[in-house]
Amino acid sequence: MFKKSDILNIFSVGLKLFLITAIAAVILAVINSITKPVIEVNTYKKQNESMQKVLQTASSFEEADMSALALVDFPCAITGVYNGYDADGNVTGFAVMVSSGGYGGDVSLAVGIDNELKVTGIDVISHSETPGLGAKCVKDEFKGQFVGKSADIQVVKSGAKDNQIDAITSATITSRAVTNGVNTAISAVKFIKEAE
Amino acid sequence: MKEKSNNLKIFLNGLITENPTFVQLLGMCPTLAVTTSLKNGIGMGLSATAVLIASNALISLLRKIIPDKVRIAAYIVIIAAFVTIIEMLLNAYLPSLAASLGIFIPLIVVNCIILARAESFASKNTVGKSIIDGLGMGLGFTVALSIISGIREFFGAGTLFDIKIYADIITPPSIIIMAPGGFIVLGIIVAAINYITSKRKAGDN
Amino acid sequence: MSMVSIIITALFTQNFLMVKFMGICPFLGVSKKIDTAAGMGMAVTFVMAVASAITYFANLLLGESMQYLQTIVFILIIAGLVQFVEMFVKKMLPSLYSALGIYLPLITTNCAVLGVALLNVQNGFNFIQSVMYGTFAALGFTMVIVIFAGIRENIEEKYVPQSFQGMPIALITAGLMSIAFMGFSGFSI
Amino acid sequence: MSISVILYPVLIVGAIGLIFGCLLAFASIVFKVDTDEREELIVSELPGANCGACGYAGCSAYAAAIVNDGAPVNACSVGKDAVAEKIADIMGVSAEAVEPKVARVMCMGTHDVSIDKYEYHGISDCAAAARLAGGAKGCPNGCLGLGNCVSVCKFGAISIVNGVAVIDENKCTACGMCINKCPKHIIKFIPKKNKVWVPCSNNEKGAITKQYCSVGCLGCKMCEKVCPVGAVKVTDNFASIDFSLCINCGECAQKCPKNVIKTDL
Numbered sequence: 001m002f003k004k005s006d007i008l009n010i011f012s013v014g015l016k017l018f019l020i021t022a023i024a025a026v027i028l029a030v031i032n033s034i035t036k037p038v039i040e041v042n043t044y045k046k047q048n049e050s051m052q053k054v055l056q057t058a059s060s061f062e063e064a065d066m067s068a069l070a071l072v073d074f075p076c077a078i079t080g081v082y083n084g085y086d087a088d089g090n091v092t093g094f095a096v097m098v099s100s101g102g103y104g105g106d107v108s109l110a111v112g113i114d115n116e117l118k119v120t121g122i123d124v125i126s127h128s129e130t131p132g133l134g135a136k137c138v139k140d141e142f143k144g145q146f147v148g149k150s151a152d153i154q155v156v157k158s159g160a161k162d163n164q165i166d167a168i169t170s171a172t173i174t175s176r177a178v179t180n181g182v183n184t185a186i187s188a189v190k191f192i193k194e195a196e
Numbered sequence: 197m198k199e200k201s202n203n204l205k206i207f208l209n210g211l212i213t214e215n216p217t218f219v220q221l222l223g224m225c226p227t228l229a230v231t232t233s234l235k236n237g238i239g240m241g242l243s244a245t246a247v248l249i250a251s252n253a254l255i256s257l258l259r260k261i262i263p264d265k266v267r268i269a270a271y272i273v274i275i276a277a278f279v280t281i282i283e284m285l286l287n288a289y290l291p292s293l294a295a296s297l298g299i300f301i302p303l304i305v306v307n308c309i310i311l312a313r314a315e316s317f318a319s320k321n322t323v324g325k326s327i328i329d330g331l332g333m334g335l336g337f338t339v340a341l342s343i344i345s346g347i348r349e350f351f352g353a354g355t356l357f358d359i360k361i362y363a364d365i366i367t368p369p370s371i372i373i374m375a376p377g378g379f380i381v382l383g384i385i386v387a388a389i390n391y392i393t394s395k396r397k398a399g400d401n
Numbered sequence: 402m403s404m405v406s407i408i409i410t411a412l413f414t415q416n417f418l419m420v421k422f423m424g425i426c427p428f429l430g431v432s433k434k435i436d437t438a439a440g441m442g443m444a445v446t447f448v449m450a451v452a453s454a455i456t457y458f459a460n461l462l463l464g465e466s467m468q469y470l471q472t473i474v475f476i477l478i479i480a481g482l483v484q485f486v487e488m489f490v491k492k493m494l495p496s497l498y499s500a501l502g503i504y505l506p507l508i509t510t511n512c513a514v515l516g517v518a519l520l521n522v523q524n525g526f527n528f529i530q531s532v533m534y535g536t537f538a539a540l541g542f543t544m545v546i547v548i549f550a551g552i553r554e555n556i557e558e559k560y561v562p563q564s565f566q567g568m569p570i571a572l573i574t575a576g577l578m579s580i581a582f583m584g585f586s587g588f589s590i
Numbered sequence: 591m592s593i594s595v596i597l598y599p600v601l602i603v604g605a606i607g608l609i610f611g612c613l614l615a616f617a618s619i620v621f622k623v624d625t626d627e628r629e630e631l632i633v634s635e636l637p638g639a640n641c642g643a644c645g646y647a648g649c650s651a652y653a654a655a656i657v658n659d660g661a662p663v664n665a666c667s668v669g670k671d672a673v674a675e676k677i678a679d680i681m682g683v684s685a686e687a688v689e690p691k692v693a694r695v696m697c698m699g700t701h702d703v704s705i706d707k708y709e710y711h712g713i714s715d716c717a718a719a720a721r722l723a724g725g726a727k728g729c730p731n732g733c734l735g736l737g738n739c740v741s742v743c744k745f746g747a748i749s750i751v752n753g754v755a756v757i758d759e760n761k762c763t764a765c766g767m768c769i770n771k772c773p774k775h776i777i778k779f780i781p782k783k784n785k786v787w788v789p790c791s792n793n794e795k796g797a798i799t800k801q802y803c804s805v806g807c808l809g810c811k812m813c814e815k816v817c818p819v820g821a822v823k824v825t826d827n828f829a830s831i832d833f834s835l836c837i838n839c840g841e842c843a844q845k846c847p848k849n850v851i852k853t854d855l
Contacts, residue, residue: 006619013263014612020262020270021607024277024473025599031281032469033595035288042291103586126295170370221568224425225512265618266611268509269480273607276473284469305476305515308426316636375420376579383565383572391564437646462602470599474606481610485617492621558742558767 046125047110051082051095054112054121058084058092068195069188076100076184079108081192093120094192096185102127102177103134109178111146111185117193119146122182127174134174142168142175151186155179203328210332216309217340217382218389223309227341228378234357237345238338239293243282243301245334248310251275252330255318262319271314276305309337348372348381407530411537417513418545419575419582424513428546429571438550442543446536448486448508449517452479453535456518457528475518480509513542545582549575628680629653635676636666656681692762693747693769696776696791697733698852700752704728704803720773728802731776731791739768739777784833785854786840793826807850813842 061082080097093114105128112120145165167175352372354363521531632653646652655661664674710726716738735753747761796808809827821835843851
């Protein structure tokens with residue numbers, strides 16, 4: 001049932017599509033290898049900036065050893081822990097990268113913690129919370145509440161006392177997600193300090 | 197002269213008479229989801245326009261070579277390649293815009309406008325006309341997106357281009373920014389356009 | 402994510418149409434009558450299930466270094482798959498084609514199918530989870546489009562102001578439906 | 591930029607392209623279905639946006655509907671009149687000259703000639719009544735007379751006379767809304783030129799039909815025998831006329847023992 005011209009036709013069509021896809025792949029591969037380093041630099045710079053913001057006392061950061069955390073099951077995923085060193089090289093605190101499940105998707109945070117396990121500052125690196133509601137977690141009046149707090153911070157609707165913070169109005173899921181992230185970061189640092 | 201007016205007609209056709217968002221109601225996925233702020237709306241519109249022009253041009257260039265049986269597959273490969281290139285460039289050189297456009301950059305590939313224009317226009321006309329059509333449709337899409345996102349951002353978040361207007365005075369109804377707002381605002385705009393065109397048509401005859 | 406929570410998120414909390422805004426073009430276009438809407442739903446379910454399966458393997462093939470090729474490979478597979486299935490069903494099962502096949506060319510330009518493939522990768526699902534998520538996301542799509550078609554059929558007979566007839570009233574109805582779906586948000590098992 | 595960084599993507603994407611290219615070409619030969627070439631012509635005219643605004647599931651479905659079951663040529667809201675003209679030339683029919691037809695109710699079982707199974711006091715809606723054992727009327731295919739078709743008819747062409755819907759020929763614009771709305775599906779389109787039709791769709795045996803309706807068709811086939819052009823056929827116990835063959839002679843109406851067949855001569 002296959003005439004010679006049919007087979008020829010099949011291969012010619014197949015070859016044409018192969019050519020189009022192959023050329024597209026080449027262009028993509030070339031551009032990817034050019035832009036890949038630039039993107040890596042961008043993400044590293046962005047991360048460094050936010051670490052700087054959350055741990056003002058430190059000027060340079062170095063990856064801390066996270067072996068102690070491997071066996072502990074934390075509520076939120078920890079993507080990185082960095083020691084913060086000040087100008088003359090002693091450790092002033094830690095910057096912890098943590099990501100916790102928010103309302104619209106993952107909220108990734110940078111949490112600065114000093115040696116007395118107090119929060120020095122937090123910064124939201126990326127989120128997909130609802131604009132106008134959950135998205136308010138990037139604002140300073142919400143983030144500021146965490147500064148100076150220590151382990152297991154609670155979220156309350158309003159009138160927060162000592163170790164509590166006020167949730168963003170009608171965005172309790174996001175507020176709880178951020179708080180869980182911060183609590184996880186503090187407990188992670190506690191484990192690392194005990195392991196030393 | 198006839199050539200000139202013909203091109204202008206194609207351009208205006210994309211911009212007003214057959215506006216992809218308000219008249220043809222194509223490209224609904226990004227239109228409803230990304231238009232939460234004017235910055236996003238314009239960003240999305242312009243990146244879609246860039247892809248639309250580039251893909252229209254290349255597809256009309258290759259229209260004789262692409263066999264009809266794999267027509268859709270070939271067009272989608274070309275569009276997908278352009279979208280990935282734009283995605284890489286955006287991530288490398290404009291990271292802030294890339295963060296806010298999120299998952300919608302890859303979804304430009306299946307944005308019905310681009311494939312619809314590729315199939316109904318670019319595959320049948322010369323490169324020059326296709327580029328103009330791409331530009332017209334792209335700008336029509338961008339204008340439509342900006343109108344919708346402007347209204348939604350102003351009423352829903354009380355800001356415009358992230359500049360606070362009445363956001364602190366009264367808390368704006370954030371439902372307009374959320375999912376349902378997109379549908380309702382677009383529905384009202386299309387109704388208004390129907391009303392205007394029917395008034396204008398009544399005025400003509 | 403456990404199986405049940407995948408089903409619940411795919412059907413309700415992250416419904417592809419009402420919350421994630423994917424697949425709106427066919428949702429508005431093909432929802433004039435319940436039977437065409439149901440046909441579209443079934444076709445989308447079939448394609449999304451098969452596409453989730455195949456794109457899972459394609460992603461394994463790409464591995465870590467070539468993640469940037471995801472979009473082009475996925476969409477190529479979906480387009481090729483849909484066109485092949487359409488020809489196959491048109492020839493081999495004409496009765497099925499008359500009910501289901503005519504929607505297949507529409508599905509290549511459906512944001513939901515590529516969306517589910519990309520989300521499977523982003524959520525890091527294994528094979529079974531991907532197929533489950535693809536199938537139930539499509540069932541969520543079908544559920545919403547059939548309900549919407551039912552409402553639109555009813556609106557057809559009621560009085561609607563002249564400039565609101567057709568698409569505007571459909572859009573506003575969809576808006577009200579998505580308010581209802583917001584009731585599911587933040588609900589998880 | 592080592593070679594493998596370029597080579598692997600080209601191989602993978604190219605291979606997938608090649609596989610699908612051959613597969614689709616192979617499929618288009620093996621699965622060749624001879625469609626009406628007018629359909630392809632129409633699809634090429636349509637904008638190809640597959641938006642579904644014409645009420646069909648995309649352009650190819652709409653083209654098939656035009657060619658096979660005579661869908662209106664001007665339903666494409668995107669292409670508007672420009673596309674409508676082109677399709678009309680392809681189909682060789684002028685955009686408006688569709689054969690005029692009128693909707694008629696296939697039942698005459700008014701209260702005085704038919705008996706009810708039970709007294710119905712529910713909501714006055716045919717669809718609701720039809721759910722209760724097929725409605726109050728004795729005949730399973732009879733008109734329930736609760737006015738769903740009346741409420742849906744935008745032209746006021748339908749009225750309920752003594753428990754049965756009657757359609758006024760002059761006001762009816764053949765929009766078809768009543769046909770979809772009737773839960774018993776007994777409203778049918780009949781070309782205006784046909785003056786003879788069988789207003790009954792009872793598919794039960796004559797002996798049973800007699801028990802609950804005195805104007806029901808018993809399927810006695812008298813009309814089938816006497817029709818000069820063989821236009822009348824009795825299928826599942828009731829007569830139906832092929833309107834393309836019928837010459838409006840009215841023979842069947844005279845011979846029908848229960849004078850069920852209605853004429854408008």
